[in-house]
Amino acid sequence: MNKPLLAALATLAVTGVGVAPAAASSAAPASPASPASSAAPAVRAVSFAGTVALSNCSGSVVRLPASEDDDPALVMSNGHCLETGFPAAGEVVVDQPSSRSFGLLNASGTRVGTLRASKIAYATMTDTDVSLYQLTSTYAQIRGSYGISPLTLDDTRPAAGTAITVVSGYWKRTYACDVDGFAYRLKEGEWTWKDSVRYTSACRTIGGTSGSPVVDNATGEVVAVNNTGNEDGGRCTDNNPCEVAEDGTVTVREGINYGQQTYQIPACFGLDSKLDLSRSGCVLPKP
Secondary structure (H helix, E strand, C coil), X not given: XXXXXXXXXXXXXXXXXXXXXCCCCCCCCCCCCCCCHHHHHHHHCCCCCCEEECCCCEEEEEECCCCCCCCEEEEEECHHHCCCCCCCCCCEEEEEECCCEEEEECCCCCEEEEEEEEEEEEEECCECXXXXXXXXXXXXXXXXXXXXXXXXXXXXXXXXXCEXXXXXXXXXXXXXXXXXXXXXXXXXXXXXXXXXXXXXXXXXXXXCCCCCEEEECCCCCEEEXXXXXXXXXXXXECCECEEECCCCCEECCCCCEEEEECCCCHHHECHHHCECCCCCCCCCCCC
16 A cells, blocks of 8 residues: 555655555656547546545545435545545444545536535445545535535446546546456455456556546446556555456556446445445445
């Protein structure tokens, strides 16, 4: 995992916010990528609306397919972006009070308001790398105050070759590429993630993009949460995740970045967007 926040701040001008393990490389931040002309109409539909900036990462206001307007809204980011620090391997955080604030962006990337959490509904860095904050506002209240709707979590596993955009609310930058494939296991330091999304090389995400929604360009729905990348070719170490195949073969892909799939999340929430890890079909790790 990347360097602690205080150390990262010293090198912010060069690498971005290094607390995010999303490819905090020495490369300069990439400009928004230009999609191929054939995909241009779909890509133009991907905007910053509904994304948020955290103090150290990116995130987004998300809804489940069955969410209703009067449900408390949810903000999704990475487990390693928690204000309390990285959860240990095997640790799952559920219903922990939080008053964290989030800067809400409109379609052009302008900050239009501040949202506040009431609790961390769920967070972990085991099997996946995700945090879900419950807000003090409902979806209807956010739409009424700011004219902004949430992003919807797709409950279907994405396919290789899907055109995607990583949308960073922290940097107000987008990164367009395709789903290159999937890592059976992605190992970084003490953490291991399952069935991770591997991006094609065009998505050169940097520190601070951690927690960004990964949007399917064709549907506008969220299929993953951006979280890491191999900085300098290291093997399975902090900042240098490696892919571990089902037969144990280890592959290192220097400069390649990854996200964690989110299609499993909707099955773990019930009425009023309330977390219920005992629901049928819920495979998120339990405390």
